[in-house]
Amino acid sequence: MEKGDSLTALTRSQVDRLVARSGDLKSELVAFAQNPRFARRLDARLDEAADRLGFLDEATAVETIDHFALQYRLPDGSTVVERFVAQRRPPLPQDERAMLLGWRDVVEGIFEIQGLDRSTAILHNLLDDLVYRVHSNMGHRALGKLRKGMFVAARIVPVHPDTDAWLISGDLTTYSPGDGPELAQVAAQTLAVHPQLLRRNPEMLRQAWQMQAEARADFIELFGTDLLVLDPGQAQLRLRDYHRHRQDKALAELDDEAASRARDGGPSPDELSSLPEDLLDADTVAVICDATEGICYYGDFGRLDALFADPALARDRTHLAQLRQYLNDDSVSPMVIRRLVQRHPANADAVFRALLRKPAFTWERDGEELLRRRKKNHFVHEPLPSITPVGARLADLLRAQRRHRR
Template sequence: MEHNDSPMAPPQIDRLVARSGDLKGELVAFAQGPRYARRLEARLDDAADRLGHLDEATAVETIDHFALQYRLAGGSTVVEQFVAQRRPPLPDDERAMLLGWRDVVEGIFEVQHVDRSAATLHNLLDDLVYRVHSNMGWRALKKLRKGMFTAVRIVPLHPDTDAWLITGNLATYPRGYGAELAQAAVQTLTAHPQLLRRNPELLRKGWEMQAETRADFIELFGTDLLILTPGEAQDRMREYHRHRQEKILADLDDKAAAKARREGPSLDELSALPEDLRDADTVGVICDETEGFCYYADFGRLDALFADPALARDRASLTQLREYLNDDSVSPMVIRRLVQRHPDNADAVFRALLRKPAFTWEQDGEELLRRRKKSHYDHEPLPGITPVGTRLAELLRSQRRRTR
């Protein structure tokens, strides 16, 4: 998938690219000024703590992120404050250009083409193609060659163009690193599925795949929620993925099916539980319509609590419910599921937990979830399955062949 041709004429693009270098320098100086020194220093210290040191590339990326994306106490960004306070005020097109830089794309790109003004880069993460310029000119792009890979941050040059601009450090990798970078791309997509929003086609595919997997789960088990021991959960997931593979392979010819068996992930890989669940008493396996596959440790204890609120005398059960409620990694969906399974007992459980005799789930439940799990309400839902583009899938298959 590729963006449409830019509506802005090349001479105007060239002018904005040239001007962007001076303005980026002003912005970085503004971000490093005394007004933001304490907050920027804290960001640099955090980066150094993660790596054990702070190299130049990491420092550049940290400052760039701080200038363009970091939210200050009032909710604005440094670049927004720079544009508002700059004297003399910027012309409208330069103002629009800088404010557009808040829309950062961090990607792992395969180089498709390079000329003296720009590079055409295919992002393995969102499966989109970007024509990318540099405000440092040809010398910043000349180290790129077709077939190489680069990890880089890019921003829109201007809202009225389809041109993009390098911002921060440009890391390059030979073409032989494709398989390893594909693994890094999958890890990034898994951690940040919001990247799908840039590609509506991938987003649509993700929802379709999730609906199919859920339908197969219900077909096999008669429900979309199982409460099992870790060993049972592993066995059921293996059974499920075998069921899925058989359905998929049945639609392929013999040659394609043999290739899929050879190059696809094994049943052991697909059915492995996260390590932190293996010592749990029970595991809740939920194949949710919106959130896809979810696993929750000791879900059985909470289900028993909602089935019999008298168990609230067991402080361990209430403590676990409190942990579920306060843990931002636990979706509101899980609490709703417990209530849906035992609607007549929800009020008694939450009254015991919160020590609020007047609490009712019908009146107060959703407000409780919004207060305790605010981050889950800040964005539109995304499919729990993250599809990958054709090129990334090819690189992943090559990695599996090399591994085997």
């Protein structure tokens, strides 16, 4: 897919004028972000970056200030760039106001350079599999060091919401073509941690949901259920069976040459079936293959399942303590609590009355409000698939990286 191959509402001369103007406005914005009124918050962001790396180099400082100016949310929910546009005197013309506010839509990516001319670079983002036509407000000087086939890590922003042209925001970090396989591994890890990057590419998002539905159907086909409660050792054996089943099914659909490449390039069922280390000492592990959240694992689920099966166990405070931990731990999805209720609907009221010490509590009336209050962060954004597909180019680079490691 391509993003940035044509301009829409603005003419090319208007875009060129905005690109030329963007340099001065960006300098004003950065100076505004470094105003003493924001110093405490900006210094905290810079200290965090330094602690994360062990030092603060110029490139990291530039990136941190850029993120602070465009994306950091101030206590009232606004961003620094929104404050700048509102307070700037004299007021900016409408097209320049729209340009700066459009800069909140940042794309951070690992890009392969597909083409160059004096004023633009054609960049293919390995993360979202989209192509961007990117300008620099420093002109040929900034793009002169780039060559087709190289890779860059960069932040880009739209020139204006009514164009498909983009601007470099901050520094470019360049890499040679030979660095592609290693960068692909970084890209794959980034996608796994930040599946929200798929939102920019609706086709990849659709593909991800389809892949997740197929994976769940295979889980249910193999085990007859989408929820297993096992000890950690048995859970890993069942997961290995599942991933081998998935792998065998996928290889059966390929020709011999493609199947050989797939075996060579992908992780083994043993690698895929390893549980997180903190679950290995749990009494039981729930392996849930949920329609929305995909495969996830929860330790000591069996104790809670027993509590909901027999609310009299609430007299044993360890059972209630486990439920309270699930309810208060933000890493535990509301889905897990709902699953316990769905497995034992007749007993949910008694369990929560004992936990909350509220004799009038009913799950039907009060349950969702309880989850929204205790697990606010899970209700902020629309759900995303847990499976993140990769584009063809990223897949090729990942196979090259795995072959090199072996």
